Amino acid sequence: MIEFKNVGKKYSGGSFGLEKVTFSVVPGEFVYLIGKSGAGKTTILKLLIGEVKPSSGKIIFKGHEIQRFSRGNIARLRRKIRMVFQDFKTLFDRTVLENVMLSLYILGRRGKEAEAEAKKALKLVGLEDKYNYFPVQISAGELQRVAIARAIAGGPEVLLADEPTGNLDPETGGEIITLLEEINRDGTTVIVTTHNAQLVDKARKRVIAIEEGKIVRDQKEGAYHAS
Amino acid sequence: MHLRTAWNHIRRSPYQACAAILTMALTFFVAAVFFLAAIGIQTILADFEKQPQITAFFSDIKSEEDIRLLDEKLKGTGTVEKTVYISKEDALRIYQEQNKDDPLLLEMVTADILPASLEISATDPKHLEGLAAILEQEPGVEDVIYQKDVVDRLIAWTQVARTIGLVLVLVLATVSLLVLLTVISMKIALKREEIEILRLLGATNWYIRWPFLLEGGIYGVIAATLAWGASFMAVWYSLPFIKSFLTGIVFTGLSPLLILTLLGGLVAGGFLLGVIGSFFALVRYL
Numbered sequence: 001m002i003e004f005k006n007v008g009k010k011y012s013g014g015s016f017g018l019e020k021v022t023f024s025v026v027p028g029e030f031v032y033l034i035g036k037s038g039a040g041k042t043t044i045l046k047l048l049i050g051e052v053k054p055s056s057g058k059i060i061f062k063g064h065e066i067q068r069f070s071r072g073n074i075a076r077l078r079r080k081i082r083m084v085f086q087d088f089k090t091l092f093d094r095t096v097l098e099n100v101m102l103s104l105y106i107l108g109r110r111g112k113e114a115e116a117e118a119k120k121a122l123k124l125v126g127l128e129d130k131y132n133y134f135p136v137q138i139s140a141g142e143l144q145r146v147a148i149a150r151a152i153a154g155g156p157e158v159l160l161a162d163e164p165t166g167n168l169d170p171e172t173g174g175e176i177i178t179l180l181e182e183i184n185r186d187g188t189t190v191i192v193t194t195h196n197a198q199l200v201d202k203a204r205k206r207v208i209a210i211e212e213g214k215i216v217r218d219q220k221e222g223a224y225h226a227s
Numbered sequence: 228m229h230l231r232t233a234w235n236h237i238r239r240s241p242y243q244a245c246a247a248i249l250t251m252a253l254t255f256f257v258a259a260v261f262f263l264a265a266i267g268i269q270t271i272l273a274d275f276e277k278q279p280q281i282t283a284f285f286s287d288i289k290s291e292e293d294i295r296l297l298d299e300k301l302k303g304t305g306t307v308e309k310t311v312y313i314s315k316e317d318a319l320r321i322y323q324e325q326n327k328d329d330p331l332l333l334e335m336v337t338a339d340i341l342p343a344s345l346e347i348s349a350t351d352p353k354h355l356e357g358l359a360a361i362l363e364q365e366p367g368v369e370d371v372i373y374q375k376d377v378v379d380r381l382i383a384w385t386q387v388a389r390t391i392g393l394v395l396v397l398v399l400a401t402v403s404l405l406v407l408l409t410v411i412s413m414k415i416a417l418k419r420e421e422i423e424i425l426r427l428l429g430a431t432n433w434y435i436r437w438p439f440l441l442e443g444g445i446y447g448v449i450a451a452t453l454a455w456g457a458s459f460m461a462v463w464y465s466l467p468f469i470k471s472f473l474t475g476i477v478f479t480g481l482s483p484l485l486i487l488t489l490l491g492g493l494v495a496g497g498f499l500l501g502v503i504g505s506f507f508a509l510v511r512y513l
Contacts, residue, residue: 049427071432078429089424093239103428110228150428 001027001189002048002158007057009043009213017043018213020057025191027157030184032200033193034224035210041193042086044210045160048191049083050074079107082151083160086167088143090135090150096122097131100150107154121153122146125179141172148179158189165196173199197224229434233441236414243410247446248453250406251500254399255454255493261392262489263462267469268385275378280349281358282372284342289367294345297365301347304361306354311346318343342369400500407446407504408511411439415512422513436513440505447501451493459486 002025009017018040025031033041046052047059050066059066061077069077082103090099100118109117122128125145127138135143144164151159161180165173177192177199184190194200200207200223207222208215217226237244285294294312301307313321318341326332347362349355355373362371415422425435 051427075426075429075431075434078427082429083427085427089420089427091421091424102425105228106425106428106430106434 001025001062003058003060004044004047005058005060007047007054007059009040009047009052010055016213017052018047018054021210021213021215022057023208023215023218025189027189028184028187029189030181030203030205031191032203032205032207032222033191033210034195034200034207037195039210040213041210042162043213045083045162045191045193048158048160049078049081079154080156081158081160082156084144084147084151084162084164086163088135088147090143090146092135095132095134096127096138096146099135099146100153103150103153109154118149118153121149124152124182125149139172140167141169141176144168144172144176145179148176148183152183152188156188158191159183161190161192163193163195165194165199170198177203200224229437230441232438233445236438236442237445240414240417243413244446247403247407247410247443248450251403251447251450251497252453252457254396254403254500255451255497256457257392257399258396258496259454259458259489259493260461261388261396262492263458264388264392265385266485268381268388272378272381272385275381280355280373281347281362282344283347283362283365283368284344284370284372286342286367286369289343291343293367294343297362298345301358301361304354304357306350306358308348308350310348313344313346315339315341315343403450403500404504404507407443407501408508410446411443411505411508412512414442415439415508432513436509439509439513440502443501443503443505443508444498445501447497447499448494449497450501451497452490455490455493458489 004021004023007021008019011017021040021044033044035041043052047054048061048066050069053067061081066074066077091102094102097115097118100121101114104114104117119128119131122131125148127142127145127149130138130142135146138146144167148159148161148164151161159180164176164180168176173196180190180192181203204221204223207217207219207224209217209219209222209226219226291312291314298310298312301310315338319336319338322336322341323333347358349358359371359373362368422435
């Protein structure tokens, strides 16, 4: 489904984001991308949604090379590969429900249909009682859930989560990971970047470790640290 | 969907919306006033053209018999299509009809002080000069009004008014476009974050652009409707003054078709101007 073939990313100024990264992800997989800050985890996610272009190599999604996509095709790609951002990227002048409906409108859903789907997604993340709250009225953990609900509304094929537990306490972080696993069980491919060793160790999912832009480990049921 | 988003944009920044709408309304108001003035002048011109091309006014020494002889003399040239004799009594009746609402004016005038006249239509405008020359040489002819001169002068004024109107409307339209461009650009800048989020969620460029284009269009439609209302109010209030100034010219009034045509034209023009202004801002900043 997703293939990185010798992907390199050199940022302006000469610093390397990624160097010859090669891996593939099959449909329905759950993958942790781990590594220190600045290792290149977020760059991989940004390459996948076409936010940045690779300097070398190929990124293939369902047989198509993403780096060759036009702006219109990038937009269509982002409706299939949805991302949950580290800073949530919610709109503070919209209610929780309106924030989720935003992604459904883009998919072409209208009125009651969009509202019903948004409520379904919010129910799935446990926010069925917060539809009409504004982002400033809810906690960081709930805000993360809004971001997840917005990403899964409309049923994307791939869900990318960039440090989804980074700003949360361990208990709330655990709940978010459980939620992502539930979404994965429903058939969505999930790729999560994290620093959280405890959660990775507990999950026993595939782990791709990155150091200074290179893949140093790719383990099927891996732990945070190499055994 | 996009329309609702556009409406929300307007609702959330009413002052910027007012600035854009009022500037555009001024442009359309001036355009509407000049359009109505052009229609008015056209009516006056048509009225003049319907009237006989030469009118000769006679002094009291000229008897009806003299005038009849003169009439025959003119018809003898073969260049006259028809003539109409207006006696002093006929002139009084016309005067009374024109001033029926003003008893003071009616009291002051009797048939004695009004001149008799002969209205002459030529078979061709080129014969007018010859006919006028005959009339001017005739004793007892006090005044010869040469309608062609009046029409020519009116046409010249119309041309000048049209040019001034066109230049004014072009300048105001440019100002409107610039104001609209500034307002929409500011809105794009204010919505940078929202636009970025929409893009990351898979919105195409056109999905983001449509609400801004429609916002400009809505400004244009509101401005055009306001200008339409204001221009008709202005005409409505100034009509009695215009009528008293142009006594004798028949105004058919403002037909519903004209009113609706102007509304349709202004709304279409407003929408187009609004969309073009927004489009420039989008091309520049998005």
